[in-house]
Amino acid sequence: MPKAGSGDSDGLRAALLRINGKYNMIAPALTSAAVTADSVSPKFYNPDQKMTLSPQEYDESKIKTLSSLEHIRRRPGMYIGRLGDGSHPDDGIYILLKEVIDNAVDEFIMGAGKRINVQIDDNGLTRVRDFGRGIPLGKIVECVSVINTGAKYNTDVFQFSVGLNGVGTKAVNALSEHFRVSAFRDGQFASATFCRGILVDREEGESGEKNGTEIEFLPDREIFPDYLYDETYIDRRLWRYVYLNAGLKIHFNKTVYHSVNGLFDLLNEELNGSGLYEPIYYKDQTLEFAFSHTDSYSDSYYSFVNGTYTSEGGTHLSAFREGILKGINEFSGKKFINKDVRDGIVGTLSIKIREPIFESQTKNKLGNTEVRSWIVNRVKDAVSSELYKNSETAEQLLDKIVRNEKVRKELQIVRTEARAKAKKVAFKIPQLKDCKYHPSKDKPSKTGYENMIFITEGQSAAGSIVSSRDPMRQAVFSLKGKPMNVLGQRLNLLYKNEELYSLMQALNIEESIADLRFDKIIIATDADVDGLHIRNLLMTFFLHYFEPLVKLGYIHILETPIYRVRTKAETIYCYSEKEKDLATKKLQGKGKIKKNVETTRFKGLGEISPKEFGQFIGEDIRLRNVTIDSISEVAKVLLFYMGKNTPERKQYIMENLI
Structure with a gap:
């Protein structure tokens, strides 16, 4: 994991610089690697709109059969998910890197080779060298180019492997403008x-290299035209590899990644001192987990299957949660409910199974149902045993659960009163202009057709968006003013503050974020001091009460132009001073006679006419996806920017203001 979140003052300063300057999440003059940007351009589709198509001749000549290579290149999303430009951790270039490193890690898992070298040149050329057994020389071409070919189908050779479909490296090969594989075995080598x-090209002969495999690839600019690796994301992935494989060493550029205690180290890195008790840790051949509670209101997990991160969880994660609950109840002799036990948990989980079933090639969610019972029972026994052994841990854990239970019961009373009050006012949320289409658990939105809700800072800005939005898929929630700073406030504030309660109801996240009615939550505030302050307050609201919404990538920030530069013939919208200067030079022309250029600065979203505004929330919408690197950094950053440390914050801004 990135090391900037350490407990000393330099570490905090580094974390603050990362969290705030690059993408301007919390302070006007500062930046973040914990907050990242992702440009999104969704296309809107009206399912109720009837389309009239001219009939086309449909006969045998219209049926096509694609080769596996053609299919990968024509439908890359099926193999690597999103394409992207490298500004999001799930972009395709990181999936390509992951597929290659996965194979190298599989060698380590099978006891062959404890070191992996990773190198990425400035032009994007990537090399991954392991010191395992090496691909059999006579099959080197087939293993990287023929779909459904590989040793992963043989459980004697690879017992616990991520790549079971024989697709990963072939997809990397097909989507690279240059790909070279070299295998070294017992003084001989082969390369293709x-x-x-x-x-x-193909070569073979003698070699003095140690056994292993080296893969070199350059992502295809036809598929990834504007990609750029962000080393922050690579750093995070490599730390996860070594946390999941204690003893493995990965050398990337000049950094060595190595963990002695596996998931225990990962959890301590995430908590960074915020745990309420020493983490409960367990490890055997096929199951490893660690968890502790924090003072947070939500639970957060990092789950893995055969070394790959399952960001959407799956059957193994639900079984892990159930096992924790049963283990605590068995030890305590009580019947705590799931919510009281889960609130505040930060956990890490890794399982190894022979034939994992994932929902897609990108392996975000596990579907194996047969793993449930043994995970539940093993976790239950391990948790119960640990609590019996350590009375201090047991006391602190049970104290947290009892506090959760008390808060829940208090909330039930407040919640009932709030709902009754809301019904008296209106059946509909007055500040919400809803959209017609909403995804469901059974039928989630397809990529490119997501619905979204804009949170605006007043009626003026809301008016522009409401007038120019797509009512099928774009909703608007308008704030009456600056929302309350909720840092340090208890959950019952949500039910006493009318505006925050209405926002929670509009999103439908009162019971669970799984009930969220929107694919994207977009903060749309002015690019001035007040607008940035409101953005900070909204981010504090989400991070304090609904942190998983941020962690799972639902929160976005709308980018709108600051300047309009135009002549009678052409108009250019600019998002920065630099863009404005370039646009002005372009429109003035290069001749001796300069054209008259009119420059308008938009002081707020309300100053952009609805006719103009439509293009900024349509197909060319610019969104910055807000994500977090480490749970431990959230509390520090929120406390620094939104807490009561005004002198320190003032001094920091004075030192860093440009």
Whole structure:
């Protein structure tokens, strides 16, 4: 994991610089690697709109059969998910890197090779060298170019492997403008070079290299035209590899990644001192987990299957939660409910199974149902045993659960009163202009057709968005003024503050964030001091009460132009001073006679006319996806920017203001 979140003052300063300057999440003059940007351009589709298509001849000539190589290149999303430009951790270039490193890690898991070298040149050329057994020399071409070919189908050779479908490395090969694989075995070597999946050269002979495999690839600019690696994301992935495989060493550029205690180290890195008790830790051949409670209101987990991060969880994660509950109840002799036990948990989980079933090639969610019972029973026994052994841990854990239970019961009373009050006012939320389409658990939105809700800072800004939005898929929630700073406030404030309660109801996240009615939550505030302050207050609201919404990537920030630069013939909208200067020079022309250029600065969203505004929330919408690197950094950053440390914050801004 990134090391900037350490407990000393330099570590905090580094974390603050990362969390705030680059993408301007919390302070006007500062930046973040914990907050990242992702440009999104969704297309809107009206399911109720009837389309009239001219009939086309449909016969045998219209049926096509694609080769595996053609299919990968024509439908890359099926193999690597999103394409992207490298500004999001799930972008395709990181999936390509992951697929190659996964194979190297599989060698370590099977006891062959404890070191992996990773190198990425400035032009994007990537090399991954392991010191395992090496691909059998006679099958080197087939293993990287023929779908459904590999040793992963043989459980004697690979017992616990991520890559079971024989697709990963082939997809990397097909989506690279240059791909070279070299295998070294017992003084002999073989190598093959490809261009966009097509073999162009092959060599073999003697070699003095140690056994292992080296793969070199350059992502295809036809598929990834504007990609750029962000080393923050690579750093995070490599730390996870070594946390999941204690003893493995990964060398990336000049950094060595290594963990002695596995998931225990990962959890301590995430908590960074915020745990209420020493983490409960367990490890055997196929199951490893660690967890502790914090003072947070939500639970957070990092779950893995055969070394790959399952960001959406799955059957193993639900079984882990159930096992914790049963273990605590068995030890305490009580019947705590799931919510009281889970609130505040931060956990890490890793399982190894022979034939994992994932929902897609990108492996975000596990579907194996047969793993449930043994995970539940093993976790239950381990948790119960640990609590019997350590009375201090047991006391602190039970104290947290009892406090959760008390808060829940108090909330039930406040919640009932709030709901009754809301019904008297209106059946509909007055500040919400809803959209017609909403996804469901059974039918989630397809990528590119997501619905969204804009949170605006007043009627003026809301008016522009409401007038220019797509009512099928775009909703608007308008704040009456600056929302309350909720840092340090208890949950019952949500039910006493009318505006925050209405926002929670509009999103439908009172019971669970799984009930969220929108694919994207977009903060749309002015680009001035007041607008940034409101953005900070909203981010504090989400991070304090509904942190998983941020962690899972639901929160976005709308980018709108600050300047309009135009002549009679052309108009350019600019999002920064630099863009404005370039636009002005372009429109003035290069001749001796300069054209008259009119420059308008938009002081707020309300100053942009609805006719103009439509283009900024349509197909060319600019969104910055807000994410967090480490749970421990959230509390520090919120306390620094939104807490009562005004002198320190003032001094920091004075030192860093440009």
